[in-house]
Amino acid sequence: MDLQAKNLSAELSKRNIRPSYQRIKVLEYLIKNQFHPTADQIFTGLQGEIPTLSKSTIYNTLNTFIQSGLVRVLNIEDNETRYDIITESHGHFKCETCGAIFNFKINIDSFATEELKGFKVIDKNVYFKGVCPKCLLNINQGKNNRKENVL
Amino acid sequence: MDLQAKNLSAELSKRNIRPSYQRIKVLEYLIKNQFHPTADQIFTGLQGEIPTLSKSTIYNTLNTFIQSGLVRVLNIEDNETRYDIITESHGHFKCETCGAIFNFKINIDSFATEELKGFKVIDKNVYFKGVCPKCLLNINQGKNNRKENVL
DNA sequence: GTAAATATAATAATCATTACAAGTTTAAAC
DNA sequence: GTTTAAACTTGTAATGATTATTATATTTAC
Numbered sequence: 001m002d003l004q005a006k007n008l009s010a011e012l013s014k015r016n017i018r019p020s021y022q023r024i025k026v027l028e029y030l031i032k033n034q035f036h037p038t039a040d041q042i043f044t045g046l047q048g049e050i051p052t053l054s055k056s057t058i059y060n061t062l063n064t065f066i067q068s069g070l071v072r073v074l075n076i077e078d079n080e081t082r083y084d085i086i087t088e089s090h091g092h093f094k095c096e097t098c099g100a101i102f103n104f105k106i107n108i109d110s111f112a113t114e115e116l117k118g119f120k121v122i123d124k125n126v127y128f129k130g131v132c133p134k135c136l137l138n139i140n141q142g143k144n145n146r147k148e149n150v151l
Numbered sequence: 152m153d154l155q156a157k158n159l160s161a162e163l164s165k166r167n168i169r170p171s172y173q174r175i176k177v178l179e180y181l182i183k184n185q186f187h188p189t190a191d192q193i194f195t196g197l198q199g200e201i202p203t204l205s206k207s208t209i210y211n212t213l214n215t216f217i218q219s220g221l222v223r224v225l226n227i228e229d230n231e232t233r234y235d236i237i238t239e240s241h242g243h244f245k246c247e248t249c250g251a252i253f254n255f256k257i258n259i260d261s262f263a264t265e266e267l268k269g270f271k272v273i274d275k276n277v278y279f280k281g282v283c284p285k286c287l288l289n290i291n292q293g294k295n296n297r298k299e300n301v302l
Numbered sequence: 303g304t305a306a307a308t309a310t311a312a313t314a315a316t317c318a319t320t321a322c323a324a325g326t327t328t329a330a331a332c
Numbered sequence: 333g334t335t336t337a338a339a340c341t342t343g344t345a346a347t348g349a350t351t352a353t354t355a356t357a358t359t360t361a362c
Contacts, residue, residue, distance in 0.1 A: 018328080020340065039318080054342040059319065075226040076276075079350080081318080093270060104266040115255040118284035119244060125227075127276040133269035169359080171309065190349080205311040210350065230319080232349080308359070315352070320345105327340070332333100 015068040025050060026061045030071060030085040036092070036101045038080055076101070076127045091126035097135035104128075166219040176201060177212045181222060181236040187243070187252045189231050227252070227278045242277035248286035255279075 008027050009019040017023060025046055030037070033045065043058045062083055065071040074082040076094050082101065084092075091106040108124050131139070159178050160170035168174060176197055181188070184196065194209045213234055216222040225233040227245050233252065235243075242257040259275050282290070 018339070020327085022341070052342075055318095056320085056343075057341055060341080073229060075229045078224060078226045078232040079318085081229040093267060093272075096273065102270075104264070113255070116244060116279070118287070119253075119279075120282040120287055121244075121279050122247065122282070123280040125276075125278040125280075127278070128267070128270075128272050129274040129276075131271040131273070136269070136271055169308075171358085173310070203311070206349095207312075207351085208310055211309080230349085304362090306359105306361080308357100310357070311355085313353085313355105316350085318347105318349090320347075322345080323343095325340105325342080327338105329336100329338080331336080 011070075015070060017064055017068055017070075022050065022053065022057050023061050023064070026058065027065070027070070027085075030065075030083065034085060036074055036082040036084050038082055042083070074101070074125075074127075076129070089124065091128060093128040093130065093132070095132035095135055096129055097131050097139070100132060102132065162221075166221060168215055168219055168221075173201065173204065173208050174212050174215070177209065178216070178221070178236075181216075181234065185236060187225055187233040187235050189233055193234070225252070225276075225278075227280070240275065242279060244279040244281065244283070246283035246286055247280055248282050248290070251283060253283065 008024045008031075012019040012023060012027065026042060029042055029045055033041075037045070039055070039058050039062060042062075043053065043055050046058075047053055062071065065083075066073060069087060070085070072084045072087055074084055074092060076082070076092060086103065089106065089108045090103045093102040093104055094100070095102070106126055113121070159175045159182075163170040163174060163178065177193060180193055180196055184192075188196070190206070190209050190213060193213075194204065194206050197209075198204055213222065216234075217224060220238060221236070223235045223238055225235055225243060227233070227243060237254065240257065240259045241254045244253040244255055245251070246253070257277055264272070
């Protein structure tokens with residue numbers, strides 16, 4: 001077990017999550033693959049390393065991580081739940097053509113929350129949808145990208 | 152058929168949606184019940200008036216409305232897709248205790264979109280979560296609200 | 303009024319997620 | 333170091349929302 005794994009292990013212990021092999025691997029995957037993967041993508045990505053891995057474990061682990069605040073859930077689309085290891089405040093942009101999800105900085109405090117006086121705000125999410133520069137370029141050039149080109 | 156129904160019918164025709172009885176009723180329901188209902192809630196709410204109503208029709212109708220821009224989809228939670236008839240820009244606050252969803256005004260243009268230069272933004276969503284004033288009051292008084300009180 | 307197109311309805315199929323039960327691993331106690 | 337209990341993982345079954353499919357009904361166009 002290398003140094004990084006130790007750090008991951010410590011990170012879990014710090015949050016009172018017992019650092020099992022599977023949990024460390026899921027955490028490692030989330031750190032290495034910050035494209036907001038689905039549970040299925042995580043499962044598929046780790047199956048090679050952990051042949052006995054079960055999908056239940058992925059869901060169990062993710063839910064454990066969510067409860068401890070280690071990961072956040074993204075519900076941009078209604079048919080795909082995505083998971084985000086970065087917990088500091090940022091917005092998400094989903095390209096409707098290629099499906100990629102980009103992070104972007106936002107100033108959460110700039111929101112006019114006049115109307116929400118008396119509300120206890122725990123969680124803020126900002127989701128944008130549209131077309132990313134790469135896909136815009138391809139469309140202008142008459143090329144077709146992945147997916148059904150819903151535009 | 153009353154005047155309002157005629158207006159609804161006209162509203163649909165204007166968008167090239169054939170104004171069938173079911174579609175008018177779904178639209179009417181969405182206008183009368185602006186609590187961001189689920190497909191199931193719409194179905195249950197209309198079953199009395201339309202005994203032969205099918206859930207497929209609800210989903211078909213909602214998807215038709217979404218395509219024409221008549222309603223918007225809310226994906227705040229991963230297990231419940233909600234539908235919103237108000238298409239002008241506003242944010243959503245979901246109370247994690249009682250489950251209610253509140254609208255609030257936001258100034259979309261106030262977002263710092265520096266980082267999104269070159270992106271074509273089509274759709275902007277702002278979701279907040281927390282506790283509404285009513286539930287906060289009840290919690291302070293030691294009362295229990297609906298749901299599992301996740302706090 | 304008839305043929306073609308569209309909408310509805312009922313059922314089956316799909317797919318992500320959760321629930322459950324059994325086996326395995328880890329940690330603690332002695 | 334063995335034993336015991338707790339926690340974790342796994343595989344399968346169950347659930348539930350949404351979509352696909354197909355037959356029937358309705359509307360539109362000629």
